[in-house]
Amino acid sequence: MTADAKTPINEAATTQSFEADVSRLLHLMVHSVYSDREIFVRELVSNAADACEKLRYEALAKPELIADGAPFAITVALDKDAKTLTVSDNGVGMTREDLTAGLGTIARSGTKAFLDKLAAEDAKSEAQALIGQFGIGFYSAFMVADEVVVETRRAGLGEAWRWSSDGKGSFTIAPLALALALDEAPARGTRVVLHLNAESQEFLDTWRVERIIREHSGAVAVPVDFVGKPGEEPKRVADGSAIWAKPKSDVKPEDYVEFYRGLAGQFDEPALTLHWRAEGRHEYTVLAFIPGSRPFDLFDPSRKGRNKLYVRRVLITEDADILPGWLRFVRLVVDSADLPLNVSRELIQKSEVFAAIRKGVTNRVVQELGKLAESEPEKFAKVWEHFGAVLKEGLYEDPERRDGLFKIARFATTSHPDGGRTLADYVAGLRENQTAIYYLTGDDGKRLAASPQLEGFRARGVEVLLLSDPVDAFWVSTAAGFDGKPFKSVSQGATDIKAIALVEGATAPAEASGDVATLIAFIKQSLENEVAEVRASDRLTDSVACLIAPDFGPDRQLEKMLAAHGRLSERAKPILEVNPTHPLTLSLAGRLKDGKDKPLIEDSAHLILDEARMLEGGQVEDPPAFAARLRRVLEKALG
Known part of the structure; x- marks a missing residue:
């Protein structure tokens, strides 16, 4: 059966409905108002590269999976007569169960939040912006195709499968059991065939598709070949050299941006790009990005980090525990020369070498955030606006790095209600006889600013930190202080501020008659x-x-939170x-x-x-x- 033929429905085929969230996402793709539709090429090529890297790892334990010796590669092919665009890889492939789980449901956390947010937006411009912030992966194909066919064979297995859907609520899976069809199925890997709709014939233009691949997928770690028409010799348009392995001087800024977008599944630009090679006791290369916008699933409990761990260019895992939870917004790749390849990924992440890498990478990211705060305060202010509440989790969870985090932390205060105040600024502005850093915790910044507990402090010109993030009540109760000054809640115990002079025109309550x-x-x-x-x-x-x-005991806000979670x-x-x-x-x-x-x-x-x-x-x-x-x-x- 040829790649451009429509999927047959026979007695062995089964048709299933998409999961509810997938149906919503597909409806969005089919009726998309997003103008940058060419991103579907990058999404499909990125998926193909991941499949190759997964097989590369599995072959360490089972070399027979790649016994044919065929080098890993991705091919993008056009057929103007059939009006198809095909993306093929010789990676790990999929079983029937993989097809159902991988293409019939959405495992990614944050998807529902994205869809709910999108549904709440009325303006088309807002919808476009939101689509551009979310990695839609395989489903992006339905922006340009009225049918998508996936033919696949799992490496090491004999049976092959065809998945197909028009994106309107259901999908069909059928075995490629006939001799002719089985022969034409991939020897291993996956072939994704897009039957382009009438509005998307532009993606049959050879020059345009080749340009899209070069611009958007030139940094993937698997070579990409391009075939402009059936029977034509493949043309290599991306060499598969890992971007992180290149010298920084050889990487263009736009290459970093495109690699970030594929890694993060977001379509903004990174606020900060970090690329370095660590040498000495342990050798490893790091390419890390601070996103330019907040992911929808930043506070989702089931959210996993997108940190790829390689060992000598072999992908070990896509969600390595390289960074602590309070840096979960960072997207990065680490490639180590020292970690062993002949043990499980779980054991690798428990090794002393991995612990040293984890410590080194975490320290470097915090240091670079500190440098950004000093050299480009306006850019850092945006980073803090998006991720400050997460970074402050480190003040509670990671006492070892608390001093470094205190240097970059920014706060709203009674004198700076819009935020941006550092603890160093606060200490520099202490009133005479003021011996503590005063704070007030709560869950609403405006309500905090109007709290009656602040009145006496305002009368004496004493600045108070206004802490409205949930984690604030925890870290401030465990931190000893900053620059020799203890933290003290204005809503707990005695004030101890009588020794601080009143500002001009202010009065203090007299003793009770x-x-x-x-x-x-x-x-x-x-x-x-x-x-x-x-x-x-x-x-x-x-x-x-x-x-x-x-x-x-706890102050009012911490007590409230502990009680709400059954901890009191x-x-x-x-x-x-x-x-x-x-x-x-x-x-x-x-x-x-x-x-x-x-x-x-x-x-x-x-x-x-x-x-x-x-x-x-x-x-x-x-x-x-x-x-x-x-x-x-x-x-x-x-x-």
């Missing part, structure tokens, strides 16, 4: 089941009250701080002194507590009781 002290004692008695203590505050200037965590059996009762000079406080103190309206004062105490909860992003714990108290207070005020 006897009447206010009596009121505070009454509020404490009224709320004894809900708070650990009620005390006069020296941190409030405008608000009537706020909640504070006890001196020992019981939350500690908070401390309620009351502004002793607030008009409401003074009015309630006067009523209590006169012996009037004790029920009203008790209702007010509960309402003040609920207000303090809501100001820090919490909820009223007893809504019916809250509503009843509010109604009684309003009736009293308006009666």
Whole structure:
């Protein structure tokens, strides 16, 4: 059966529906508004190269898989009469099960997030941008084809299979059991035949397709041949020399960009490219990229890194554990001359040599980020905007590298709410008698900036870090400090800021009078089941009250997060701080002194507590009781 023939449906063929997410993605491809459709060539060539590299690795243990001695190669062929474009490889090939799992489902994490994001975009320009940020792999073929046929034979096996689909909801798999068909199936590897649709006949142009291969796939590690028409001699258009093995001076910037796009499955440009060769005790080459945009699956728990590990140009694994989780956004290739090839990939990653490589690569990436922060702060600001929340995970998970990460970390503060503030900047701006680096944690930056706990610090011109990423509550509670200054939460324990002078025009609360002290004692008695203590505050200037965590234990945000994940059996009762000079406080103190309206004062105490909860992003714990108290207070005020 010829490559351009439509797939026959016979008694041995089976038709299956695509997985739901695949159907959504295929619908997107078939009706694509993405203008850069030529990326399908790169995607298919990249898949073919991966198949060759997988077989190269398997042949280490089973050399009979490549006993024919045929060198690994990829061929892109055109047939203008049949209106087909074919991409062939002599790599590992696929079984029937591989076809179903690999072409009928999407294993890549983040796909659903991508599709949901795309569905939410109405403007075509936004849709184009989103498609360009996501690696659509094999399915990109349906942007240009009204049928895709895959013929494949797994290396070492006799049977061959044909997969076909028009991209409209289902696919068919049939065995190539007839003698003629079996003979024409690949000896090993895969042949992908695209029956180009009427709108995509431009991809039958010999010059254009050859240019696309040279521009987009010139850096793959497997040679690529091009056949412009049936019967023509193959023409080598990519030599298969690994880009990372070349001297940096021999690699053009556009070559790095194209290799990054194939490696990362993204279509932006890298924010930073790192290419170096380590020599000495261990020799290895690294080509690493910091993406220019945030991947959709950056915080997906099932997400795997895309870090390729080679040993002397043999691909060992595509998701090597080379970098720690807090650098999971980095895309890289490592090629080692020292790791053994005659052991399993699991044992390789447990070896001392691999541990040394892992340490060296991690240190170098952090160092290069530091250099970028110093030399190109605007470019680094974009990197931090995309990946700062992930890098801060390292402050908690990797104490050994905490000092290096502190140097590049950027923060929003009360004086710099838009971020970009370094800890060195903060320390340089300490007020006289200020002995700590103050911070406030939460889950919303705007709410943090309006927190009542900050009032006394603003009155004294004390800058406070506003930490709104989930990991902040963890690292700041374990870090000893920076430049000799400890970290201290403004929502926990006493403030210790009385020694810091007020800024011009600011006032601080006076000591609580006897009447206010009596009121505070009454509020404490009224709320004894809900708070650990009620005390006069020296941190409030405008608000009537706020909640504070006890001196020992987690601060309010960390306690909230631990409780939400079942890590705390019981939350500690908070401390309620009351502004002793607030008009409401003074009015309630006067009523209590006169012996009037004790029920009203008790209702007010509960309402003040609920207000303090809501100001820090919490909820009223007893809504019916809250509503009843509010109604009684309003009736009293308006009666």
